[in-house]
Amino acid sequence: MAAAPPRLKRILQTLVVSTLALVAMSLAGAAQPSGPPPARIVSLIPATTEMLFAMGAGNRLVGAGNYDRFPPEVDKLPRVGGLLDPDTERILALRPDLVILYATQSDLRARLDRASVPYYSYEHRAMPDIMQTIRAIGARIGAAESAERVAAGMEQSLADIRRAVAGRPRLKTMLIFGREPGTLRGVLASGGYGFLSDLLDVAGSENAFADIKQQSVQASTEMLLARRPDAIVELRYGDDRRAVNIDQELSVWKTLPSIPAVRNHRLYLLVGDEFVVPGPRIVNAARRLAEALHPGALASLPRP
């Protein structure tokens, strides 16, 4: 075979060099930077945005995700897209020195790599991971001390709630975070894994779907009947928070009278975004859930 003509060789060389350069750049992007702590942070995820505010780093945020709603200060920040549609152009225009994104946003990650913008990749998992994430982000942005204070405070509060409901009967509870309005179709409940399931545990109850190790379970009518939960807690959040008529919302359950929760009127409707944002407010969520399931048990605890 004849040797490659010089022009082809040059092109090949250029390709190899540029590939190597790209690899080197992406390694640099993923590496932990050792410079000054990030001062221009973009956070795309509601949970991490709340964490940053809680550790006193809210003033370093220059952009927030479309679904970030708390604390109110977040409304002053420019919005840079959501989980599925992050606006790379707007993110880069904000000249961030740290972007906090979700683990599945691989396209965005690749683009940030190319632009040499450092990022922190985050994922919703179980309850202890929330505190672990707070500590990790704190260490990353040079706010380890205040992050530790927030995380330790949360652990303390969660332990207090756990202790306050200890010894009380642990009701078999179904935590439902979605269904078709006005009917029991398409019921989405917490499975036996994730922070919602941990929330049930902290609040002194057994998850009725503990054996299904998924974050969410689509529960059929038969499953609702066969699991016989002692208590049913429905969550409303986001746009569904407006004007909820509790009696009307819960009346559909009367069609399944053999469920102990229905018979004993242990149906609860809790409204608020803190139940679905695994950030610092998860403590409030645990407190409200415990107060619903064990009325009066938390009276001795200091109010937040």
Added chain:
Amino acid sequence: MKPVRARIVAVLAGFGTLLAVVALAAPLIGSTPISIARVFDRTIPFADNVDAQIFFIARFPRVLAAAVVGGTLAVAGVVFQALFRNPLATPDTLGVSAGAALGAMVAITFHLDVSVGGYSSIPLASLAGAFGALGIVYALATARRRGLSTTVLLLAGVTMTAFFSALIMFTQYLADFTDTLRMVRWLMGMLDIGGYTPIVAVVPLLVAAGAVCATLPRALDLLSLGADAAAARGVDVFRTERAALFGASLATGAAVSISGPVGFIGIIVPHMVRLMIGSDHRLVLPGSALFGASFLIVCDLIARTLFSPIEVPVGVVTAILGGPFFLWLLLRRA
């Protein structure tokens, strides 16, 4: 060959027996063991009788929904395939399903919360969407007084489906995150309807559609020879086509409002039945209704028990089971 009347009786008896067996057996089987003696034990009040509630509230409406939806979509498939003289036509071909889906997506995204006598917002909205699409189809069908070209109609249907799909995507884009999850689940089809209201609400539509379709078999047979040949044998082609369009579309809209779009039934069941009993529409139409009902009941039974306690979407089972079965029938014929 036996006279048609005898063959119709044979088909009705055969597929009818299959449906009866399947429909009686399916509610007895499920992810939870129940005692039949307890189900029918009148001494236990219904409110305390878990077995009876599982049987009558969870399983029976579900089996009924599967029967109604399966039978209806299969009949609609037969009619559309004959009407368009195209083996690939399905109940979705004219965009009625897509219209129904758009209605449901809008209800989910914008959190519509209206109910009419226990008939809740999402099925209501999907029925409205189906009617909207049906209106357009009907307008198209009657726009040309001298009869309509099925090719034009087929193109119009494909265009409508694409148009509605674009609107569905736009609606999904506007939706909140958990709503998107609910949308995806709805689009997979869901027979767990938790009561009889969604079925009862569309019974008048189904009866009307069934009555229209019942007048069609002879004309469909002749139409499958071509419009001119049918006209020469005294078929009022325009009226027949219009009735077929309207009846099958109405049936599709009603079925989709019950369960969401359960895929594959409308295309595969008519072909299966034709492979089993030939292509005479006097046999195929009732045969498909009965076999479609049985087939969807069995698919749903598998969907709710195979990976118990988790359920798989029934549309997944219809395709996984129906595909190979259909290929086997084809190969056996070849």
